[in-house]
Amino acid sequence: MSHPHLHFERCGEQQEIAVIRLARNAKRNALSDDLILALRSLFENLPEGVRAAVLGGEGEHFCAGLDLSALTERDAAGGLHHSRMWHAAMERVQYSPVPVIAALHGAVVGGGLELACACHIRVADDTTYFALPESSRGIFVGGGGAVRIPRLIGTARMVDMMLTGRVYNAEEGERIGFANYLVPKGGAFAKALELAQKVARNAALTNYAITHVLPRIAEAPGDQGFITEAMMAGITQSAPQAKEFMRAFLEGRATKVRAS
Ligand code: 1HE
Secondary structure, three states: EEEOOOEEEEOOOOOOOOEEEEEHHOOOEEOOOHHHHHHHHHHHHHOOHHHHEEEEEEOOEEEEEOHHHHHHHHHHHHEEEEHHHHHHHHHHHHOOOOEEEEEEEOOEEEEEHHHHOOOEEEEEOOOOOOOOOOHOOOOOOOOHHHHHHHHHHHHHHHHHHHOOOOOOEHHHHHHHHOOOOOEEOOOHHHHHHHHHHHHOOOOHHHHHHHHHHHHHHHHHHHHHHHHHHHHHHHHHHHOHHHHHHHHHHHHOOOOOOOOO
């Protein structure tokens, strides 16, 4: 589904990277319903050959969250269904067929932070800041943040952010777990692309296990986690790509692990 506020392109030597940009700068990339639906559709229909995705935002900010102009029109039932619609879209990002790397700058707030947290890796430049201003708008998180954010930074920090409107800057955001990488101003996209290219070289089935199975194992009781892990270990190592990677190492053709 094409959308005027969602830019899509492919890059990389084999066009293996999908680059997706929120492109509604006039409203600071605020997420309207149709934009959320377009995002969902885009992740559901990633073209063949894409091995990793980068998600960023055009303009001064990654995303100002929910488009507040639509909020006044909804009653309780409408709000519930709206939140479930967001959940479906965020789930398409989290359980995208390929890993998704968020390139963050400027405001990453409210639903924008929920979107960033549905991605698998987050790169922030030093203009980035993280906030949950929902309480100052008289609402609650609705895009999966109540589940995903405590898993990244802990419930106590999220409670503080929501009660007091606390804003974490880029450095603090990296320290507490919002960002995996912190880079100088303007560098988030390039770093995210570099990471996406690395990720795209992994065995596809291993990437799938990491993004689809690992988070579920982490939430399962240990006993179920161990057996699921063992099954995934068996499945991934039986793939032809795994056999080729092993052979390459044993024949001295693969890169070694070195301290960076
Ligand atoms: C918007 C939105 C928006 C900007 N919905 N229109 N999110 C928030 O509470 C954040 C609200 N936004 C802001 O705090 C600021 O706009 C920013 C810090 C993001 C950017 O500031 P700035 O000075 O660069 O831009 P601006 O002048 O405030 O905004 C430019 C325009 O974008 C302006 O419209 P204009 O017609 O007057 O030019 C703003 O009204 C518009 N705009 N943000 C609608 N969010 C699933 S539940 C999720 C719940 C939430 O996400 S709650 C948090 C909502």
